[in-house]
Amino acid sequence: MIKSLKQLLLLVFLLGISVFIAGSISGALLYYADMSAQSRLLISSSIQGILCFALPAYVTVRRFNRQPLRFLGLTTPVSWRPFAGVVIVFIIGLPMLNWLVAVNESITLPVGLGGLEGKLREWEDAARAMTSEMLAASSFNGLLINILVIGLLTGLCEELFFRGALQRIMGNIPQIAKGGAVWCAAIIFSAVHFQFFGFIPRMLLGLFFGYILYSTGSLWPSIFAHMLNNSLVVITTWFEGHGNLLGVLQTVGIPSEGRFPWLAMSSALTLAVFLECSYNWFFSKKELKNG
Numbered sequence: 224m225i226k227s228l229k230q231l232l233l234l235v236f237l238l239g240i241s242v243f244i245a246g247s248i249s250g251a252l253l254y255y256a257d258m259s260a261q262s263r264l265l266i267s268s269s270i271q272g273i274l275c276f277a278l279p280a281y282v283t284v285r286r287f288n289r290q291p292l293r294f295l296g297l298t299t300p301v302s303w304r305p306f307a308g309v310v311i312v313f314i315i316g317l318p319m320l321n322w323l324v325a326v327n328e329s330i331t332l333p334v335g336l337g338g339l340e341g342k343l344r345e346w347e348d349a350a351r352a353m354t355s356e357m358l359a360a361s362s363f364n365g366l367l368i369n370i371l372v373i374g375l376l377t378g379l380c381e382e383l384f385f386r387g388a389l390q391r392i393m394g395n396i397p398q399i400a401k402g403g404a405v406w407c408a409a410i411i412f413s414a415v416h417f418q419f420f421g422f423i424p425r426m427l428l429g430l431f432f433g434y435i436l437y438s439t440g441s442l443w444p445s446i447f448a449h450m451l452n453n454s455l456v457v458i459t460t461w462f463e464g465h466g467n468l469l470g471v472l473q474t475v476g477i478p479s480e481g482r483f484p485w486l487a488m489s490s491a492l493t494l495a496v497f498l499e500c501s502y503n504w505f506f507s508k509k510e511l512k513n514g
Contacts, residue, residue: 227395230287234388237279245274264357265372272380280388295387296442305435305444308505312431313451316494318476322487323424325477330420343419350418358460366461374454382446385412385429386436394437405433428452438506 249267252258258266284291292298332340357373360366385408394404409429413422432445459472476487 224396224398226287227392230283230392231389231396233286234279234283234384234392237282238275238384241275241279245271248274260356261359264353265368268357269372269376272377275380276384277380280384283392284388294391295383296391296436296440296445297387299439299441301439301441301443304505305439305441306447308501309435309444309448309451311497311505312494313448313455315497316490317472318486318490319488319494320424320427321474321476322478322484322490323427324421327423328420347418347420350416358457359464360461361464366457369457369461370454374457375450378450378453379446381412382432382442382449386433386445387442390433390436401437405430405437409433435506438502438508440508444506 245267248270249263252263252266280295281291284294288294290298332343358369360369389411390404390408393399393407394401396404399407409426409432412429413426416425418425428449432448435448436442436445455472463471463473476484476490478484478486
């Protein structure tokens with residue numbers, strides 16, 4: 224337990240230092256670099272992913288473990304099943320996730336907390352504006368760069384930190400245990416994005432990523448799931464900006480005002496049945512060894 228607490232403290236300490244360094248570099252880019260706003264944001268995002276998440280995770284694990292890659296779950300053998308399961312889950316759950324995003328965005332706080340809601344909305348609008356600027360790629364090459372940075376690099380770095388390091392370290396603390404570590408990591412993962420009106424769907428995604436790691440012992444399916452989620456956002460946003468029908472995937476499951484979300488509810492029910500009946504086959508470590 225003492226070792227795990229030391230690892231946790233070191234991870235948080237390195238995160239704090241890295242955030243300061245990354246912020247300084249990003250600030251310098253903002254004021255001195257002669258490049259477009261989108262390029263600055265993409266470079267800043269890359270720096271943040273590597274310095275704030277991937278590096279603290281690896282350094283912390285390396286400090287206390289002789290085999291850091293093994294601790295992070297990067298060397299655990301894994302078959303094709305979890306990756307196929309991830310794709311199926313995303314296909315089935317897309318309408319439900321879109322609806323949850325819309326519901327979370329429409330949440331209003333009690334009258335007495337109007338000032339807090341206003342501030343949270345400001346943060347949300349600022350984050351949305353920044354994301355829109357980052358995703359504002361007009362060319363196909365721009366789309367590929369966005370997928371590489373926002374989809375792949377961000378997905379990899381955040382999973383190394385939140386699932387590979389944070390979740391596994393917390394899972395070794397007896398008072399938390401592994402199941403509780405999945406929830407703690409998912410809540411922290413969602414909270415550090417500082418987007419209250421997107422907290423619930425992001426936390427649920429974090430839970431999904433965390434339970435994949437918990438079940439398979441490998442971080443790669445979780446990385447794949449995170450990359451897939453981010454890349455889908457990038458791709459559908461790009462198609463939407465070009466007037467392509469694939470852009471409407473972001474609204475599938477969101478009913479017209481006043482209508483019951485039948486498609487989202489059907490998606491949730493189908494997903495629940497799928498996970499109940501097939502989770503072990505797709506994600507269980509025991510089944511993977513046998514298969």
